[in-house]
Amino acid sequence: MAPPLAVPTLRSQRLILEPLSSAHSAGMFALWSRPEVCEFSGGARDLEGRPIRLPAQTPDDSDKIIAFFAHGAARGVRFRWAMLTRNDRSFVGAIGFNALGACSELAYHLRPDYWGQGLMTEAAVLAVNWLRQRPGAVEVEAFVEPANLASVRLAERLGLSATGEAEDGADRYVMALDA
Numbered sequence: 222m223a224p225p226l227a228v229p230t231l232r233s234q235r236l237i238l239e240p241l242s243s244a245h246s247a248g249m250f251a252l253w254s255r256p257e258v259c260e261f262s263g264g265a266r267d268l269e270g271r272p273i274r275l276p277a278q279t280p281d282d283s284d285k286i287i288a289f290f291a292h293g294a295a296r297g298v299r300f301r302w303a304m305l306t307r308n309d310r311s312f313v314g315a316i317g318f319n320a321l322g323a324c325s326e327l328a329y330h331l332r333p334d335y336w337g338q339g340l341m342t343e344a345a346v347l348a349v350n351w352l353r354q355r356p357g358a359v360e361v362e363a364f365v366e367p368a369n370l371a372s373v374r375l376a377e378r379l380g381l382s383a384t385g386e387a388e389d390g391a392d393r394y395v396m397a398l399d400a
Contacts, residue, residue: 223297223321231302231347236340238302238347241290241315245303246280248312249287252332253277261369262330263389268292290317297321304331304344316344318352323359324395325352329375336371345379353398360398364391 228240241249252258254277265273267285277283293299301317314331327348331341352358363381365372373392376383381394 226294226297226300226321228294228300228302229351231351232307233343233347235307236313236343236347237305237307237310238316238344239305240294241287241301241303241317243284243287243291245287245312245315246284248303249283249315250277250280251312252314252330253283253286255333257333258330261366261372263391265289301328302344302348304340313340314344316341316348318348321355321358323357325355325358325361327352327361327363341375342378345375349379349396349398358398360395362393362395364388364393366391 230240231238253275256276259275262275265275265286266289267273268289273285274282290299290301298321299317299319301315303312304314304316305312312332313335314329316327316329319326319328327345329341329345349361352361361381363376365376367373376394379396381396384393384395386393
């Protein structure tokens with residue numbers, strides 16, 4: 222098992238990325254209760270491996286996602302940042318890594334009322350730049366459903382390329398971190 226992660230707070234022109242915690246419960250519910258957010262997200266499981274109901278029907282549903290990633294950070298294997306606006310600290314989404322290692326899997330979700338503003342690109346650049354500083358990190362990957370055109374464009378904008386491989390209906394995109 223990897224050592225616990227000391228997840229840093231990152232800042233860009235418009236965003237603050239801070240380690241996801243129970244303090245973000247209301248924002249996570251606002252995110253995960255939206256069917257359009259869940260459409261391409263795949264399933265989620267709690268700490269015991271049980272499916273989490275998505276779209277979230279209650280804050281308890283989305284709190285299980287927070288607990289899953291907090292536990293992953295404590296084990297040094299995965300985590301999420303809460304994405305907050307710098308001007309008023311509004312919760313707009315979450316970004317982080319489903320897996321950390323030589324190849325780390327980037328994953329992200331944004332509240333629909335913030336789509337189309339370039340916020341996820343801004344957050345993803347911060348996340349990938351953070352990953353570049355991790356010892357042993359060689360590449361980043363993302364799994365994107367082909368019908369999720371905004372995520373396809375984001376992966377390409379970040380410099381990730383389709384590999385021709387797929388997992389659970391999602392295409393694998395990858396980029397070497399020395400690129």
